[in-house]
Amino acid sequence: MSGNLDRLTEKQYSTMAASKEGKSKLWKDCLMAFLIGGLICLIAQGIKDFLLSGFFAENVYAFDEEGAAAITTLIMVFLGAFLTAINVYDNIGRIAGAGSIVPITGFANSIVSPAMEFRSEGHILGVGAQMFIVAGPVLVYGTSAAVLVGLIYFLLH
Amino acid sequence: MAQKIGRQTYRIEKPVYVKNAASVVGPREKAGPLGKYFEEWEDEDFGEDTWEKGESRFVGAALTSLLTKENVSSDAIDCVLSGDLENQCTASSCGLKNSNIPYFGVFGACSTMGESLALGSLLVDGGGFHNVICMTSSNFCAAEKQFRFPMELGGQKPPTAQCTVTGAGAILLTDTVCKTRVTHVTPGIIENYQIKDANNMGAAMAPACASTVKAHFTDTGRTAADYDLIVTGDLGILGSTLFREIMDIHGYPVSNHKDCGELIFDPHTQDTFSGGSGCGCSAVVLASYILREMNQGRWNRVLFVATGALMSPVSVKQGDPILGIAHGVVLENG
Amino acid sequence: MDGLVKYLLVFLVGGTLCAIAQILLDKTKLTSARILVIYVVSGVFLSAVGLYSKLVAIGGCGATIPLLGFGHSLCQGVFKAVDEMGFRGIFTGGLGAVATGIVMAVVFGLIASFVSKPKSKVK
Numbered sequence: 001m002s003g004n005l006d007r008l009t010e011k012q013y014s015t016m017a018a019s020k021e022g023k024s025k026l027w028k029d030c031l032m033a034f035l036i037g038g039l040i041c042l043i044a045q046g047i048k049d050f051l052l053s054g055f056f057a058e059n060v061y062a063f064d065e066e067g068a069a070a071i072t073t074l075i076m077v078f079l080g081a082f083l084t085a086i087n088v089y090d091n092i093g094r095i096a097g098a099g100s101i102v103p104i105t106g107f108a109n110s111i112v113s114p115a116m117e118f119r120s121e122g123h124i125l126g127v128g129a130q131m132f133i134v135a136g137p138v139l140v141y142g143t144s145a146a147v148l149v150g151l152i153y154f155l156l157h
Numbered sequence: 158m159a160q161k162i163g164r165q166t167y168r169i170e171k172p173v174y175v176k177n178a179a180s181v182v183g184p185r186e187k188a189g190p191l192g193k194y195f196e197e198w199e200d201e202d203f204g205e206d207t208w209e210k211g212e213s214r215f216v217g218a219a220l221t222s223l224l225t226k227e228n229v230s231s232d233a234i235d236c237v238l239s240g241d242l243e244n245q246c247t248a249s250s251c252g253l254k255n256s257n258i259p260y261f262g263v264f265g266a267c268s269t270m271g272e273s274l275a276l277g278s279l280l281v282d283g284g285g286f287h288n289v290i291c292m293t294s295s296n297f298c299a300a301e302k303q304f305r306f307p308m309e310l311g312g313q314k315p316p317t318a319q320c321t322v323t324g325a326g327a328i329l330l331t332d333t334v335c336k337t338r339v340t341h342v343t344p345g346i347i348e349n350y351q352i353k354d355a356n357n358m359g360a361a362m363a364p365a366c367a368s369t370v371k372a373h374f375t376d377t378g379r380t381a382a383d384y385d386l387i388v389t390g391d392l393g394i395l396g397s398t399l400f401r402e403i404m405d406i407h408g409y410p411v412s413n414h415k416d417c418g419e420l421i422f423d424p425h426t427q428d429t430f431s432g433g434s435g436c437g438c439s440a441v442v443l444a445s446y447i448l449r450e451m452n453q454g455r456w457n458r459v460l461f462v463a464t465g466a467l468m469s470p471v472s473v474k475q476g477d478p479i480l481g482i483a484h485g486v487v488l489e490n491g
Numbered sequence: 492m493d494g495l496v497k498y499l500l501v502f503l504v505g506g507t508l509c510a511i512a513q514i515l516l517d518k519t520k521l522t523s524a525r526i527l528v529i530y531v532v533s534g535v536f537l538s539a540v541g542l543y544s545k546l547v548a549i550g551g552c553g554a555t556i557p558l559l560g561f562g563h564s565l566c567q568g569v570f571k572a573v574d575e576m577g578f579r580g581i582f583t584g585g586l587g588a589v590a591t592g593i594v595m596a597v598v599f600g601l602i603a604s605f606v607s608k609p610k611s612k613v614k
Contacts, residue, residue, distance in 0.1 A: 026517050030517075033510050037510070038501075038503065038505045038509070041501050041502065041504070042553075073592045074591050076592075077599070080596075081595070087610045098512035098515075099509040102508060104556050105556075107561065108592075108599070110527075111596040115601060134524060141528045142534075142562055145565070145566075147582065150572075153570055
């Protein structure tokens with residue numbers, strides 16, 4: 001053992017440090033994630049049902065199921081992005097945790113927040129290059145997984 | 158010339174005095190438990206359009222404040238030792254670019270205040286330098302951006318996380334007689350206890366802190382009882398508990414211990430988890446609270462140990478352990 | 492009454508998917524970025540074996556709005572495109588299906604970078 005602390009081994013210290021770690025308030029965190037995450041989904045369902053309701057039926061904007069789903073996503077992404085731009089979404093995140101990270105609004109937040117933060121490093125290498133520092137992995141692994149299952153589906157049919 | 162005693166400690170022979178100190182902090186620090194000790198405060202961006210420029214302004218403001226307090230021009234200062242957390246220490250260099258003072262950039266992560274104070278004391282003790290300024294800075298927003306996530310990204314931090322202090326602290330060392338003097342410095346060795354969680358800096362730094370304090374006690378033959386106060390850098394609440402426990406194990410219990418990271422924020426009302434961190438943390442607490450209370454005679458002999466976690470975003474992503482370092486400086490009245 | 496049950500299920504399914512992610516966040520050392528990747532990839536595979544469509548039938552937006560639903564869209568988009576255009580569909584279907592959300596976020600991000608500044612919320 002190098003260093004000055006001859007009576008403290010690495011193993012001993014790792015147990016000691018782990019025992020001192022304060023516990024996250026798991027129940028409270030989960031409850032908030034559940035409530036706020038559920039609420040965001042509920043809002044989306046409300047929007048979708050409104051789009052599908054008779055309200056638009058009489059004009060050119062009548063929605064089918066697929067169209068309504070796409071516009072709902074659009075509106076939810078807009079809401080997440082808008083709340084980020086007016087400096088509110090991170091406050092929700094502090095309380096909701098995964099409840100605001102997992103819904104599509106969190107995806108919007110993860111793209112808009114670095115865009116705002118890296119504005120200070122210019123539009124090309126700042127905003128342009130850094131916009132996907134958080135959302136990039138989701139797109140890389142999501143699309144790759146989709147290509148994989150697509151390939152299997154293609155070969156089976 | 159400083160005398161080496163033991164393995165790591167140097168006794169300052171030619172008196173080195175703390176002439177004056179200044180600090181400028183951010184809004185969270187001003188609102189914290191030590192708020193009344195901080196005379197000057199500014200928003201994190203200091204009115205600039207980037208966090209980084211803002212941090213540089215904190216550095217410049219702390220220097221200006223110190224020079225104004227002492228009513229001296231920059232010509233009277235032989236050199237300034239400064240460091241921060243930004244890539245390649247740009248907050249210090251940009252902040253001091255118009256100072257016209259010879260500049261040494263130093264980096265010891267959050268231990269930088271201890272490092273600059275130790276080096277500054279040795280320079281003055283060496284005889285060639287008469288007035289040396291030791292300073293550091295950090296900025297919550299710039300640190301979040303560099304080490305963690307964009308400010309507006311929603312999410313939570315674990316309870317072990319620490320909150321970077323916004324602010325800069327500067328201390329003027331001199332060889333003309335003043336109340337408080339530097340008597341010993343104990344530079345620390347790097348301690349590696351294989352901590353890899355970047356959200357648990359306290360655990361990474363606690364062994365290094367204990368290592369330096371233990372070396373200091375062994376070298377000088379002193380114990381905690383010889384000090385009115387042992388003040389550590391920014392171990393935070395969790396790290397402080399670990400530090401005291403490690404000291405107990407090695408037979409040097411410390412009961413008269415305070416930690417800058419614990420002192421600066423109220424974790425219950427300020428949402429700061431395990432406490433403050435960053436180069437600026439120990440700098441502003443030392444430059445305002447500790448030195449002022451020493452000046453008023455509350456404490457007469459203080460062991461100041463600034464602690465740092467040596468890492469970079471790259472080293473963490475590559476799975477390297479977070480190394481600890483701590484530098485000790487003894488401040489004494491009379 | 493039927494409507495009420497439907498909305499209750501949306502809330503329950505959406506909330507539960509978020510709560511599971513919260514347990515992973517608190518109980519493991521997984522970062523949120525890793526959990527999101529796990530979610531989207533799981534969504535793709537659950538959708539491919541036909542399980543996720545069943546959850547969507549129960550939970551509606553409670554299943555499509557969480558990131559698992561993003562994976563579900565990617566997968567269903569690829570399947571549909573393969574049905575329509577064969578091999579080429581493997582590459583066009585996925586992103587095509589989720590393009591609305593991504594393009595909206597990118598364009599809004601760009602606009603936000605011009606008009607809005609990040610702020611520090613200090614207590």
